[in-house]
Amino acid sequence: MPEFPGQTHNFFWRERKALKELGVETSLISTRRPPLGVVSPTWAKDAQTETTYLFPFSFFDFLRAFIIMIRAGVCAWINCAKIITSVQDATLAGKVRLTLLIPFAAKLVWVSQRQGWRHVHVHSCADAANIAMLANALHGPTYSLTLHNPLSVYGPNQRQKWSRARFCIVITRKLYDEVTRTLVGFLPSRLVIAPMGVDVVQFNRHAPYRPYAGEGELCVFSCGRLNPSKGFPFLISAIKLLVDQGVNVRLTIAGEDDVGGTGYRRKLVALTAESGVSERVAFLGAVPEEIVSEHLEQAHVFVLASLAEPLGVALMEAMAMSVPVVATDGGGVPELIENGADGILVEPGDANAIAVAIMRVIGDPLFAVRLGQASRFKIVESFGHQRSARAIADLLAAR
Template sequence: MSGRTRVLWLAKGLGRGGAEQLLVNCARHADTERYEIEVAYVLPWKDALAPSLTKAGVRVHCLGGVPGTPGRADPRWPLRLRRLLAARRYGLVHTHMPLPAAAARLLAFGLGAGGTPRLVHTEHNVWDRYRPVTRWANALTYRRNDAVIAVSHAVERTIPPARRRPGAWVHVVHHGPDLGGAPQGPAARAAARAELGLPQDAFVVGTVGNLTPKKDQATLLAAHAALRRHHPGARLVLIGAGPLDARLRARAAELGLTDGVLFAGSRPDVPALLPALDVFTLSSRQEGLPVALMEAMTSGLPSVVTRVGGMPEVLDDGGQGFLVAPGDPGALADALGRLAADPGLRTRLGAAARQRSGRFDVAGAQQAVEAVYEQVLQR
């Protein structure tokens, strides 16, 4: 199609993470009459979502080596990025992870259709969690962005004033899940529990996230141990993989939870597994705005999550679930215990969560992103 702007979405990896899933969700709703979307990523072993992007009609480029290859990324990936920018002549580069973003800001000058491509960056995390080298790279290059999109107001507030440009430069866009056709109802619940090997009558708490310090599943395990003192049949499902897998399994054994915790690993079928849960939870110490929470609310689950990042922006304490302080297993256990003891409360909060989830419109979010594109391309 003539007249389309070619756009590159640049990410660190395409593994099963929330920010990466947003790329897939948005690709399915992109205006292909106006934009030709391509994706590039750095870490070749984090490629689980690459087939989904290809299926959505998006051309995918691996900069760090052969897709699926374990180990370190090829350190020549910045050179490959520069060659890609020169060859494909993008009108706009939309970055999604801080270090690749800093590289793009430095490498994009003098390239693209008619000159340097416009630069848009999505901020998925609060600045406090960035390592010193990341903060330094951002400090040097951040004002070269033509616009910034923050996934929540909490994230937007952490961008230092010194790194901002004047005017309407930062745009807050609440993204959402893409769960069209996801199973619901008693049959879906029974099937999901059978798939996970869970008793049909157990009280089940579940979480979705990489097994990393940021997600703090250690606090969740401690809370689950406390919950089981009053509800001994309660089960906990951890969906996700990561560097803390072995340590968390060992901690679960120390707490006597071997038969009470299911480590389900990384799963491509999370929407189909959510009906197995009675309650969704996140024990995170840091968040931007987790897709997993919005998926759970869309599925009609009450949630108990920590009061961090953008989570209080989409869940009211006592309205669609409960907010608790991070790093407090007692508070988390108490909130989970309230829901375990009161099926009626779970039903009411779950219904309210599903109603609130009407705000999470992935198509509308992509339209808002494309409005930012239009704004910067017209300058």
């Protein structure tokens, strides 16, 4: 996993727990440590202690990598060279960068031999997958992939990474359609759909959901990385529209930007000031899922305004807590939410539509309760955290 444990990595930890329950013992390996400002889980310290990191490289790492590459032999070197030179969608600089990953691949081989690993499952299709692929070419462990986003997010060289994998998992039907359309002839024989999920025991209410009664503050909650793709400017604009209509609303956002608070967060804070809603919007930063659960317990509405959400663990967590959700219909979200039945879907980038949807929820308490109950039922039935773990366990057993 890249930069583990990050603020969105709770489902990795849940998946690992579920794998253990299925009898699959796992170890953790990551490319590097994440920035301190995005390390939020309560289990992060334990995870970092258990995790082997490929970067930074020590002198002894270079020595071990050199030994591994020598032992691999000329045929392995030629294989790596063929992989790199055959990449058709990378620039010369990209191929040089891929070459520079070989020592990290050799380190992965050395760690695998020391730990007795026979297989590595990669929760990424970018450099982490390149490293696993090159490690396999150096006579290292076999590997598999999980695709969490559109292929374009992960850069070039997808054909080689996918064709050499033992099996691959995609989290939505939309992503499945993309890879079967664009990677024809380069897919492994086993490709399955298995969404990540949430622990429905942990994400469960202590008290029944109470819809907004028109008195006090309307509590709107959102959770996600502070990234342009999450559409927070449109959510902030929607809050401004509600304030202008006289609604006593407060928006709380859990999540941090990718550099720990000194990047995109500053732009969002500035936007709240420009919009005149600074006192109506609170930024929590990266917080553990226990804090997320507490805020969901108090929320009247959960909103995720992403421009294109692959699926949405944050949405699943809110739905598991029986909170009515408003989300955009970009990406794979329609595979999670049926509009009007267990949530409300709006067009991405439409602040007015978000505001109208929030008003629809708070204007009909019975509708709000019905949405929350239906959403909880759907998550329990189809999006528990065991689902992806069971897919990995079954695919490993079949290999």
